[in-house]
Amino acid sequence: MQLNLRKPLTVILSAIMVLTTIASLASAAPKETETKDVYRIVALGDSVSVGYEPGMKTGSIPYGYVDRLYEQALFHGRSELASYAVMGLTAPGLSTLLKGAADAKKLTSADLLGETTLPAEVLQQADSIGAKTPELAADLAQANLVVLTIGGNDFSPIIKAIKDLTGDTAKQTIENNFNITMNNYAESMDKVIKGLHLLAPNAQIVLADQYLPLWEPLPYYSELSNAVITLANRLDTLAEDLNKQDIPLKIAHVSPKFVKNEKKFTHFNVVEEFDTHPSQAGYESIAQTFAEVIWKQYLKPAPRASGVPISIIINGKEPPNKPTMINNTTFLALTDVADAVGAEVKWTQKTKTAVFSKNGRVVSITVGAKTITINGVSQPISTPAYFQTVGKNLKTYVPLAVISSGLDYQVVYRKNLLAAFINS
Template sequence: MYSKFRNMLKMTALGAASAALLVQAGSAFAAPASAGSAASYDIVVLGDSIAAGYQAGFTEQSVPYGFAEHVFEQALFQGLRAEYVNYGVLGLRTEGLANWLEAAIAGEKVTEADVQAGLSDKDPRAKQMLAEMTDTLAGDIRDAETVLISIGGNDFLGFVNELGLTTNVDALSAGDKTALQDKLDALINNYTTQLDDILGMIGELQPKAEVVIANQYLPLPVLKLPNGETTYPKVAKSAALFLKDGQSNLNARLGEVVKAHGNKGLSIKISDAAAVIEKSILTLTSISDGDIHPKAAGYAALGKAYSEQLWGEYKTVLPRAAGVPISVVVNGEEIVSKYAPVIQKGRTYLAVRDITDAMGAELKWDAATATATVSLDGRTVDITVGAATIRVNGETVPLNAEPAYLQQFPGEKKTYLPLAALSEGLGFQVEYRHEQKIAFINK
């Protein structure tokens, strides 16, 4: 599934990895060894623009770093050999996602009109995604350990725009108020009906998956006045209170649907996006610029909320000392050493004993040939200082990296090895996360 994700990333820069990530995470072998691959922890992301990681001002060339990427990193922090694929589409509503899932399960080819008319007006990737990814959607969910969902905001945007944030709801006639409430109730009913179908299909495809779905936040700036009164800048208070009441009803109904599917055996939890985002709406979203989407800090907060539902924690590395370019985490544990990692031409190098101890590997050193022999679980890698090749299970493999070398420290020298070459040779997953400057090595 990982290669499929990479192909999708090449298709659209809204899901593309940065050049630096690809350079440092790419194989250190000129020709890969025939390593077996361990079972992966697969994450599938479904939903709308928030699922896709969209931020105000993004173009097709933009690179997202949304909640999905944060959860992926947290899976790596858990020592999991994680992979993920993102099916987030800008402008997607619950009925659109339900239509897409239904077609994917039936094995049908779909057009934009089959899923949700006008999607390409919101997301320039939509037609190509629907054409190329419908075939993989059901299979990816069947393979998933975790399914992350963010959907529903687009169901209500039209209603909010039609209402108008400056409308004095209290001044409306009784008939108009009733009609307004009826319309909102109908939207909420449709949302819960479609969501019930969506969760039912996910449960049928992968009943053992851990599912986490976000509730709906309301991006209204709020000010607390000295007298304790609450005010909503540029929004009529009556309209704000009407929408807040609707949001409470909506999220309560979400809770009912989630509970019903939990009772059917689906492992499902709610990520409280409302609590997370609304505590600092101006800092965490672009609403002051007229855009409801999270900023980078908002996506980090959402990623933390999703991750805490999955693992009960959100892990970080220790602060790096000045001049230390990268942190290294092996099987979920950060390597803490006085021998700092080094970057050489886009590759990470580490003192051999630090990395082998972290892996639990056996290290033998041949001083005569300046060769480190590292063994673990029936695999052996021989790396010689200064050599342009290494040996993996007896097979000579060229390096796409600078050779191992001796790094001088006060009073001693340490053998520094190319981290990716050793790790991949022993069958580990190597992931470099450019945004956090962390190399994850997982068995």
């Protein structure tokens, strides 16, 4: 069970980081036109859905499970991501957020977080999300997938109550509080998922269970491990009941992967900060679990050979000839581009001109020229096409982004993967 127990400074830094995250996600996943077949993802929940890690500073951009899931979607086709995660959010708070979206009512941090001593920066981030309930409703209405982590802040009072206790006292405190908290949480989640389905009627909903960030030497590890299993079973029952009502909820069981990996997968530290957020390894594990539930697999680019600057994935596949980079522009062999995007290409040797065409769009590019023609309109380019020897063959290399955008394809660069996704 992920728990939100940070020192005030960490909370402040995380809030500043979240404000940066909202902007970065918007730029990383631009809105597409309605005519395109786009797989739309909406992320909801708490700080785990934000991708927070302790130590982040102003300007830090997280790389959490949501970011990785967006990349997984890009492996499968043109995709879009919208995130409405809120630091410190509980299950009742999420229910309030969804009701605000349903009622087209803008909300405040007080509505979402209740009475709290969290710093002003955290409240500002909650205010920002609360003010976007109309956008949330619109995004959910078009969503194909909704993913969420929620519950760590619901269960955190139990850990707060026992963190300074030992032995039977701690065990009794867990026994006295866990079932009540779990029942309240399950009730809230039943309400959340039903409300979410009304707002996102075409979306598959995937909810994570709660991992345990504590490791074995702690005196109450065994009791909390059993509680995590009990909660996971309760969520399975919730999913079964809702599925019978034609509400498509699946549970991503992240908790088993954290067992025996708690030190590697979390930042938990009982002495200094008592922070329980996932590490990069933990976020990777969470993303893998979600991806296995959604797509039955977790994909990665093939290892790059020395000298290959980035990976190129075009409609889910990597072309045979490796890309090159000149003046921050990615180039691929002309035939690779044509084959990968399914475009027709005509080559005129006399003028050394390639003409790509697909779906009524025509892109013409000439080796050495600093212009490109898209549907008859000439546009400047910074780096022209060129010849390059590959083995015993002379191949024409063309700027990939120019060709793909000219053919109206989605081009998304993911810095953490050092990969560019091109999807039709």
